[in-house]
């Protein structure tokens with residue numbers, strides 16, 4: 001029996017099986033990815049061939065391999081073995097990994113020196129990127145709504161520091177901005193594991209500035225932020241009115257651009273629509289490429305539902321996906337919530353997914369939706385109707401071509417939802433409740449006098465009621 005390993009393991013038994021997987025992956029993956037992630041792996045298969053254990057050096061690698069390769073490996077193993085094989089990932093501290101594998105490795109395994117001689121740890125292993133490895137380009141469905149943002153993001157992840165720097169991505173809630181940012185970081189780290197990548201929410205940046213202030217550690221703060229290769233910063237609208245944070249961010253911004261590091265930002269509105277942010281920062285935000293993420297169109301919502309169901313190990317018939325997508329329109333986060341409810345309902349009641357089952361599972365949501373139309377939906381419908389950007393609903397822009405649809409949307413929000421004036425103001429880019437009240441009164445009065453406006457409002461109301 002091999003010392004240091006569970007008795008059921010027989011390393012040689014699984015070698016040819018694992019080697020077959022490695023060979024297949026070496027054909028499927030780009031060389032760099034293969035060399036970085038697959039080649040260094042050490043594998044053992046249990047005696048009954050039901051379980052494959054992969055030994056990895058650290059948590060970062062474990063998460064990455066689980067998110068990126070475990071699914072593909074499982075399919076491969078199942079087709080090779082003719083039955084499912086459970087994959088287990090185990091972190092083995094470097095020294096003990098070397099020892100254990102050496103002791104247990106029969107001569108045939110010694111053809112795989114990489115599994116023993118682990119390469120130097122890449123810097124990414126010690127530098128906490130805060131990336132969620134599950135959010136990648138592969139599982140981000142593409143559609144008209146995100147095509148340009150996705151293409152720009154792909155470009156940045158492939159050659160950071162060149163074009164589109166900074167990349168500024170804006171759009172409403174739950175539309176995939178954060179997902180896209182993580183995808184950029186994950187792709188860059190897959191290609192260059194030593195790169196210093198940091199994902200951070202703007203609020204966390206604010207809190208880091210405050211800490212540096214309190215502890216008088218601005219040198220460390222600067223060293224940390226100014227040394228990055230890629231900074232991904234989410235929801236920069238949170239910098240509003242925070243002068244010291246804006247100053248530190250400006251410094252970091254200049255330092256990073258000077259050394260050709262890349263900066264990607266997201267926000268709920270485009271740079272010039274941002275309130276209470278210094279002009280010099282706003283103009284920097286707008287100096288690279290600014291792209292919008294729009295709410296997904298019907299077909300894209302359907303594709304997202306079908307894909308997400310597959311990733312949850314289920315299947316959603318297309319007609320059901322259409323039914324759900326037609327009823328849940330505002331954003332992807334709500335679509336995900338609806339899907340979770342349907343899957344849970346189907347599992348709990350042990351019933352196939354059908355339109356009727358979806359109707360039952362989403363009963364509350366559908367009836368609430370019929371009674372209460374969301375403000376986001378109103379903003380999108382009105383923006384589409386008057387051919388302006390959804391982001392203009394939250395921006396400070398004042399031309400009549402934008403201000404008027406915005407007032408109409410505020411009026412409809414008051415008429416068709418349960419929201420209060422301050423709540424509506426907040427959802428329209430943090431406006432005061434008196435601004436909303438003014439819009440509601442104005443449109444109300446005009447509606448009584450202007451037939452054309454009344455007609456337009458009627459169309460909008462019918463569209464919103466579905």
Ligand SMILES: Nc1ncnc2c1ncn2[C@@H]1O[C@H](COP(=O)(O)OP(=O)(O)OP(=O)(O)O)[C@@H](O)[C@H]1O
Pocket residue numbers: 135139140141142146171172173174175176177178179180304332333336
């Ligand atoms: N095109 C897409 N394909 C697949 N999943 C998507 C897509 N767009 C969004 N999602 C998913 O929808 C959820 C919400 O997306 P995300 O958190 O990136 O939105 P966001 O725009 O950053 O919103 P917020 O401003 O509220 O943070 C996530 O789980 C994300 O993975």
